[in-house]
Amino acid sequence: xxxxxxxxxxxxxxxxxxxxxxxxxxxxxxxxxxxxxxxxxxxxxxxxxxxxxxxxxxxxxxxxxxxxxxxxxxxxxxxxxxxxxxxxxxxxxxxxxxxxxxxxxxxxxxxxxxxxxxxxxxxxxxxxxxxxxxxxxxxxxxxxxxxxxxxxxxxxxxxxxxxxxxxxxxxxxxxxxxxxxxxxxxxxx
Numbered sequence: 001x002x003x004x005x006x007x008x009x010x011x012x013x014x015x016x017x018x019x020x021x022x023x024x025x026x027x028x029x030x031x032x033x034x035x036x037x038x039x040x041x042x043x044x045x046x047x048x049x050x051x052x053x054x055x056x057x058x059x060x061x062x063x064x065x066x067x068x069x070x071x072x073x074x075x076x077x078x079x080x081x082x083x084x085x086x087x088x089x090x091x092x093x094x095x096x097x098x099x100x101x102x103x104x105x106x107x108x109x110x111x112x113x114x115x116x117x118x119x120x121x122x123x124x125x126x127x128x129x130x131x132x133x134x135x136x137x138x139x140x141x142x143x144x145x146x147x148x149x150x151x152x153x154x155x156x157x158x159x160x161x162x163x164x165x166x167x168x169x170x171x172x173x174x175x176x177x178x179x180x181x182x183x184x185x186x187x188x189x
Contacts, residue, residue, distance in 0.1 A: 004071065004129075006136045009061035014049040016070040017061060018042045021049075024073075024119035027178050032056065032104065034093045054088040055116065062136050064120075064129050071124035074133040075117040078146065079108030105177040107152055112186065113141035115151040134167055142189045149189055152182040161185075 009017060022029045022041055030036065032055070033044035048056040055077065064072040077085055086104045108114035115137055120129045141149045152175055153160050161183070169185035176182070 004064060004066045006062055006064050006132060009049075009058040009063045009073070011050045011058050013058060013061070013063055013070060014046045017049055017058075017063065017073050018045040020070065020073045020119040020121060021045055021056065021075065021117055024075075024117035027180075028105075031178060032089055034096055048089065048092075051088065053085065055082070055085040056089070057085075060085070060116075062133055062140070064124075064133055066124060070121065071127075072120040072129040072133050073117070074115060074137055076113060076115045076137045076140070077108075078144075079112045079114045079150075080110045082106055082108045082110075082114070105175075107175065107177060107182075109150065109184075112148045112150040113137070113144070113146040113189075115149065118151070130163060131167065134164075138187070138189060147189055148186055150184060150186040152177070152184050155181050155183060 019042060022045060029041050029045060033041050035041040035044055045056060048054055049058050051057055052059055056075070060075050060077045062074045063070050090104065107116065115134065118130055118133060138149055151164065151169065153164060164185050167187070169187045171183045172186050173184045174181055175184050
């Protein structure tokens with residue numbers, strides 16, 4: 001029997017979570033870390049995962065664990081917290097001289113619980129893990145008293161869009177982030 005559970009991430013999950021977060025965020029991860037090489041991005045994501053009170057902290061991550069290994073991750077926070085959670089990242093970039101003029105795109109609206117990133121490991125795809133993580137985030141948001149949850153999906157990803165639509169998400173606008181067009185999708189809780 002396969003043992004799988006969804007739980008709040010721990011700092012010790014950093015090394016396993018970082019590659020999944022990079023897979024989900026792609027170019028945005030490079031922007032948030034100021035790095036140009038994948039190994040450096042992974043190192044920075046791992047460090048930021050350990051640090052509390054930033055967008056990429058373990059505090060904002062749910063994980064799906066399968067027999068002791070991470071099968072998926074979901075990064076989420078309330079949109080009203082986005083600017084505060086990005087401040088340590090901006091300060092870190094400035095201290096590394098990697099972007100005194102950098103601005104972080106605000107993906108989340110202030111009145112929504114926002115699913116920032118979702119990734120499932122390649123060997124665990126197609127087993128409903130993404131759906132389970134989204135449903136866990138919805139429960140967490142509802143338990144915190146939030147009335148709306150949202151996410152963005154790149155327009156060139158119809159498979160992900162189909163999943164979100166099956167779960168009740170509806171496109172309400174478009175957002176351009178790093179020169180890519182995303183559909184912003186919402187669901188009332």
